[in-house]
Amino acid sequence: MNGATELGPEVKEALQRHFGFREFLEGQEEIVRAVLAGRDVLGVMPTGAGKSLCYQLPALLRDGVTFVVSPLIALMKDQVDALAARGVAATMINSSLPAAAQRERLHGLRHGVYRVIYIAPERMRSQAFLEALQGIPVSLVAVDEAHCLSQWGHDFRPDYMRLGKLIAQVGRPQVIALTATATPEVRLDIVKTLELRDPFVCVSGFARPNLSLRVTQVGGQEDKFRRLGEAVRKHGAGIVYCATRKHVDEVTEVLRDQLETPVVAYHAGLSAEQRDRAQEAFVGRKCPVAVATNAFGMGIDRPDVRFVLHFDVPGSLEAYYQEAGRAGRDGEPAVCELLFNFADTRTQEFFIDCNNPSPETVRSVYQGVRRLAGDQGEVRLPLADLAQRIGIDHGMALSACLTLLGRAGYIGRFDIPGERMRGTRVLRPEIEASALDLDWEGMREKERRDREKLRTLVNYCYSTNCRQRDILIYFGEPQPALCESCDVCSERGGQVREGSDEERLILCKALSGLARMSQRTAGGWKGRYGRGRIIQMLLGSRSQEVLNNRLDTLSTYGILRGMGEAYLFALFEELKRAGCVEVERVGDYPLLKLTERGERVMRGEESCSLRWPERSRMPKTPAHKAKEDGEESRDAPDAELLERLKRCRAEAAARAGLPLYGVFSNRTLEELAVHRPSTVEEALEIHGIGPHKAERFVMGFLEVIRSYDEESPGG
Ligand code: ADP
Ligand code: MG
Numbered sequence: 001m002n003g004a005t006e007l008g009p010e011v012k013e014a015l016q017r018h019f020g021f022r023e024f025l026e027g028q029e030e031i032v033r034a035v036l037a038g039r040d041v042l043g044v045m046p047t048g049a050g051k052s053l054c055y056q057l058p059a060l061l062r063d064g065v066t067f068v069v070s071p072l073i074a075l076m077k078d079q080v081d082a083l084a085a086r087g088v089a090a091t092m093i094n095s096s097l098p099a100a101a102q103r104e105r106l107h108g109l110r111h112g113v114y115r116v117i118y119i120a121p122e123r124m125r126s127q128a129f130l131e132a133l134q135g136i137p138v139s140l141v142a143v144d145e146a147h148c149l150s151q152w153g154h155d156f157r158p159d160y161m162r163l164g165k166l167i168a169q170v171g172r173p174q175v176i177a178l179t180a181t182a183t184p185e186v187r188l189d190i191v192k193t194l195e196l197r198d199p200f201v202c203v204s205g206f207a208r209p210n211l212s213l214r215v216t217q218v219g220g221q222e223d224k225f226r227r228l229g230e231a232v233r234k235h236g237a238g239i240v241y242c243a244t245r246k247h248v249d250e251v252t253e254v255l256r257d258q259l260e261t262p263v264v265a266y267h268a269g270l271s272a273e274q275r276d277r278a279q280e281a282f283v284g285r286k287c288p289v290a291v292a293t294n295a296f297g298m299g300i301d302r303p304d305v306r307f308v309l310h311f312d313v314p315g316s317l318e319a320y321y322q323e324a325g326r327a328g329r330d331g332e333p334a335v336c337e338l339l340f341n342f343a344d345t346r347t348q349e350f351f352i353d354c355n356n357p358s359p360e361t362v363r364s365v366y367q368g369v370r371r372l373a374g375d376q377g378e379v380r381l382p383l384a385d386l387a388q389r390i391g392i393d394h395g396m397a398l399s400a401c402l403t404l405l406g407r408a409g410y411i412g413r414f415d416i417p418g419e420r421m422r423g424t425r426v427l428r429p430e431i432e433a434s435a436l437d438l439d440w441e442g443m444r445e446k447e448r449r450d451r452e453k454l455r456t457l458v459n460y461c462y463s464t465n466c467r468q469r470d471i472l473i474y475f476g477e478p479q480p481a482l483c484e485s486c487d488v489c490s491e492r493g494g495q496v497r498e499g500s501d502e503e504r505l506i507l508c509k510a511l512s513g514l515a516r517m518s519q520r521t522a523g524g525w526k527g528r529y530g531r532g533r534i535i536q537m538l539l540g541s542r543s544q545e546v547l548n549n550r551l552d553t554l555s556t557y558g559i560l561r562g563m564g565e566a567y568l569f570a571l572f573e574e575l576k577r578a579g580c581v582e583v584e585r586v587g588d589y590p591l592l593k594l595t596e597r598g599e600r601v602m603r604g605e606e607s608c609s610l611r612w613p614e615r616s617r618m619p620k621t622p623a624h625k626a627k628e629d630g631e632e633s634r635d636a637p638d639a640e641l642l643e644r645l646k647r648c649r650a651e652a653a654a655r656a657g658l659p660l661y662g663v664f665s666n667r668t669l670e671e672l673a674v675h676r677p678s679t680v681e682e683a684l685e686i687h688g689i690g691p692h693k694a695e696r697f698v699m700g701f702l703e704v705i706r707s708y709d710e711e712s713p714g715g
Contacts, residue, residue: 006033007029007032007033007036010061011032011036011057011061014057014060014061015053015057018057018060018086018087018088019053019056019057019086021053021547022547023542023547023552024542025049025050025053025542025543025544026045026049026204026205026541026542026543027043027045027049027050027202027204027205028050028053028054030200030202031043031054031176031200031202032053032054032057032058034200034202035054035055035058035140035174035176036058036061036062038174039174039198039199039200040174040175040176040196040197040198040199040200041054041175041176041177041196041199041200041201041202042146042176042177042178042187042190042191042196042199042200042201042202043176043177043178043179043202044178044179044180044181044182044187044201044202044203044204044475044476045178045180045202045203045204045205046180046205046206047180049180049204049205051144051178051180052079052144054176054178055068055140055142055144055176055178056083056088056116058140059088059115059116059140059142060088060115062139062140063137063139064137064138064139064140064173065109065114065115065116065117065136065137065138065139066115066116066117066138066139066140066141066142067117067119067138067140067141067142067166067170068116068117068118068119068142068144069118069119069121069141069142069143069144069160069163069166070118070121070144070145071121071144071145071148071155071157071159071160072145073094073120076092076094076118076120077092079118080092080116080118083116088115088116089113089114089115089116090114090115090116090117090118091105091108091114091116091117091118092117092118092119092120093105093106093117093118093119093120093123094119094120094122094123095120095122095123102129102132103132105117106132106133106136109136110135110136110137112137119166121148121157121159121160121162121163122159124159124162124163124165124166125159125162130165130166130169131169133166133169133170134169136170138170138171138173139173139174140173140174140175140176141166141167141170141173141174141175141176142175142176142177142178143160143163143175143176143177143178143190143194144178145178145179146160146177146178146179146190146194147179147180147181147186147190148160149161149163149189149190149193149194150181150185150186150189150190150193151189151442151446152185152186152189152445152446152449153181153183153186153189154181160193161193163193163194164193164194164195167194175194175196177190177194177196177199181318182203182206182318182475182476183318183474183475184474184475184476185449187201187203187476201476203475203476203477203478204477206471206472206475206477207468207472207477207480207483207565207566208325208328208468209468209483209485209535209565209566209569210328210331210332210333210334210531210532210569211324211325211327211328211333211334211335211336211468211485212333212334212335212336212483212485212486212487212490213324213336213338213467213468213471213483213485213486213487214335214336214337214338214467214486214487215337215338215340215460215461215467215487216337216338216339216340216487217340217341217461218339218340218341219341220341223339224311224339224341225254227309227337227339228240228251228254228255228259228309228311229259231307231309231335231337232255232259232261232289233259234307235306235307235334235335236288236306236307237285237288237289237302237304237305237306237307238288238289238290238305238306238307238308238309238327239282239289239290239291239292239296239300239305239307239308239309239323239326239327240255240289240290240291240292240308240309240310240311241292241293241294241296241308241309241310241311241312241314241323242291242292242293242311242312243293243311243312243313243314243344243347243348243351244293244312244347245267245268245269245293247311247312248265248266248267248291248292248293249265251291251311252265252291255289255291261288261289262286262287262288262289263287263288263289263290263291264277264278264279264281264282264287264289264290264291265278265290265291265292266278266279266282266290266291266292266293266295266296267292267293267295267296268293268295271420275295278290279296279300282300282302283300283301283302285302285588294314294319294323297322297323297326300326302326302329303329303330303588304329304330304332304588305326305327305328305329305334306327306328306334306335307327307334307335307336307337308323308324308326308327308334308335308336308337309336309337309338309339310323310324310336310337310338310339311339312339312344312347313338313339313340313341313344313345313347313348313457313458313461314338314348314457315348315351315352315450315453315454315457316450316453316454316456316457317453317456317457317460317471317474318453320338320457320460321471324336324338330530330532330588330589330590331530331531331532331533332530332531332532332583332590333485333531333569333573338461340461342458345454345458348454349454351396352447352450352451352454353397354394354396354397354400355396355397355400355450356400356443356446356447356450357397357400357401357404359438359440359443361392361397361401362401362404362405362436362438363433363434363436364390364391364392364433365390365392365398365401365402365405366401366405366410366411366433366436367433368389368390368391368392369386369390369402369405369411369424369426370426370429370433372386372389372390373424373425373426373429377425377426377429378414378423378424378425378426379423379424380416380419380421380423380424381421382420382421383395383398383399383421386398386424402424404438404443405436405438408436408437408438408439409427409428410426410427410428410431410436411424411425411426411427412424412425412427413425456474460474463488464488464690465488465685466482466483466486466488466489466685467483467486467487467488467489468480468482468483468485468486468566469481469482469483473687479674479675481564481566481567482566482614482685483566484566484567484569484570484613484614485566485569485570485573489614497609497610497612498607498608498609499608499609499610499612503612506560506563506571507571507575507601507608507610508601508602508604509538509556509559509560510538510560510568510571510572510575511575511580511581511594511598511599511601511602512556512559512602513534513537513538513554513556513559513560514534514581514592514593514594514598515594515599515602516537516554516555516556517529517533517534517537517551517554518592518593518594524595524596525593525594525595525599526584526591526593527582527583527584527586527591527592527593528591529549529591529592530589530590530591530592531569531572531583531590531592533545533546533549533551534572534592535565535568535569535572536551537551537552537554537556537557537558538556538557538558538559538560538563538568539558539560539561539562539563539564539565539568540552540557540558540561566613567613567614567615570613571610571612571613572592574610574611574612574613575598575608575610577610578597578608578609578610579595579597579598580594580595580597580598580601580608581593581594581595581598582594582595636674637669637670637671637673637674638673638708640708641673641676641704641705641708642669642670642673644704644708645669645672645673645701645704645705646669648700648701648704649663649664649669649701651700652697652700656696656697663693663697664688664689664693664697664701665688667687667688668686668687668688668689671686671687671688672686672701672705676705676709677702677705678702678705678706679702680694680698680699680702683698683701683702
């Protein structure tokens with residue numbers, strides 16, 4: 001059983017008929033195929049990528065009922081109505097529904113009246129409800145927003161812990177889990193908690209080729225302020241993230257007073273009105289730069305952010321990518337720079353200490369609150385005062401303790417009308433501090449994970465691999481391409497040259513595509529689309545924007561299919577430098593257009609020297625291609641080749657007097673067998689091969705690969 005079965009024509013037909021879509025979006029087809037082949041699935045795709053369709057479409061194509069669990073009750077009704085409008089018998093059950101109506105819907109489910117039913121997570125608290133599901137012919141359980149079951153994630157919903165029960169109750173049918181949270185630990189938690197069986201895992205859509213990611217090693221504050229000044233002068237609108245409120249204030253001051261840049265500050269210490277005003281000024285384009293802590297983020301809807309600068313090291317790679325990802329939402333080039341100074345990780349260590357208080361600290365906070373609450377059973381003090389009265393150094397640590405105690409039901413927090421502070425109520429005053437029963441084990445685990453995340457981020461900062469690729473590998477995307485635009489890729493750079501015949505053909509196609517998407521006027525060319533859209537068209541993308549604008553009907557649609565988004569981004573960037581294309585701002589939109597020179601180059605009347613971007617590492621031989629088409633074998637190294645590489649390693653290790661792993665790890669060998677590099681440069685892309693090892697060992701392995709490829713052409 002695998003996900004590789006071809007889709008029958010009825011699938012596309014149903015897509016068209018029920019949803020009105022002509023094509024799948026990226027990732028959808030693979031997932032639908034795996035679901036229809038009967039596999040459990042974990043789909044990880046960003047918000048807006050079209051995850052719902054991955055279970056809604058299969059639900060229509062097979063017998064039995066599909067259960068959908070989703071935490072957003074408010075959105076359920078919309079989903080059900082949308083399905084109903086498409087002629088799909090769908091309904092929902094939540095606690096607000098009268099008992100009689102629930103019974104009626106369950107009855108309908110048993111008798112084939114409904115194909116899809118949305119179940120609110122809180123229903124799983126009721127044993128009676130779970131028992132009433134007996135006998136319903138469930139063929140698929142879809143768990144949407146599946147990260148909610150991860151205790152360590154940002155959006156834990158305890159009700160999701162009961163999903164296992166629900167699934168068991170209906171006879172353990174096939175399960176599909178979907179989320180936009182792409183961290184390895186959350187993925188693992190989902191697979192474990194839902195007990196997914198040999199799931200087909202699809203992670204896609206996280207690459208952001210228009211972002212140029214960079215890490216700058218800085219010495220100290222002065223260095224940082226210098227980089228800050230450069231970024232602001234060069235890039236225009238942007239966000240500067242700082243780790244602390246103090247830094248927000250300092251940076252704000254420097255920008256305002258020394259660099260004369262209009263700037264807003266944003267952090268959790270400001271009042272709600274102040275924050276609203278700051279956000280409004282930034283999003284409304286009255287102010288080009290926002291300086292903020294990580295409290296600034298949700299709901300920033302400003303697409304033309306040209307740079308995100310991290311003034312301090314953030315706490316994790318996922319936090320970093322989420323914040324950096326606020327740049328360039330319009331699809332146009334943007335720069336994300338992280339100022340890295342190892343000493344700054346102390347601040348993050350400190351946050352980890354505060355957020356993970358020891359059992360003793362939790363107990364003494366509880367004891368203190370209990371004492372201060374006295375007979376009234378409640379305390380009304382600002383956090384800082386409360387901390388002082390209890391004898392805790394830092395409000396952040398106190399806050400973490402209160403959250404833990406609140407979650408475990410020992411205290412409750414309540415708003416006080418007209419006050420900015422919240423009150424604290426002791427809920428079980430009879431319990432002594434020594435008798436507190438918290439998940440101490442889980443707390444230790446969380447601390448371990450927090451430290452691990454910080455380590456991952458530090459490794460990222462020191463890495464000499466393509467930044468985008470490092471992040472996507474961490475998120476679990478299979479074999480992401482080099483981005484060609486991060487600091488590492490750019491430094492590797494290339495020389496300016498005329499280009500091979502093949503490269504010149506690519507150039508010609510790219511310019512023709514641009515011409516089709518521009519407008520010829522008496523005064524020259526006018527742009528109509530941004531670079532992102534043009535590249536999507538050239539690649540034959542089936543994204544909504546392309547389909548909505550009917551770009552798939554152009555004769556140049558898909559003529560550079562397979563070239564890779566990153567390559568074309570880099571190519572257009574070069575063409576801009578070479579004066580073949582130009583960006584023209586219309587309102588807020590940067591539109592790309594051909595220049596006179598570009599037109600002559602397109603017609604072959606003029607030559608053009610460029611710093612050609614590197615092509616994707618592995619040229620696709622038919623053998624590689626065939627491999628990729630079979631889902632299963634995509635990442636699987638060739639066993640025979642792997643054997644030979646292992647023999648080569650044994651010999652090298654013996655010669656050098658090293659243990660096997662002192663030469664290369666198993667993972668490195670596996671990657672060598674999968675990617676089959678042919679040059680030392682290509683080999684340097686592989687995990688575990690740095691310049692030192694490459695120089696010392698890699699030639700022998702390349703030889704093994706070369707002779708293996710020659711022996712088995714196309715196989
Ligand atoms: P997600 O759950 O991943 O955030 P949704 O399932 O809510 O995304 O879908 C986002 C949008 O994409 C919806 O408006 C949906 O109608 C649209 N969409 C989904 N699949 C397709 C498709 N194949 N073609 C065009 N639009 C699609
Ligand atoms: Mg969704």
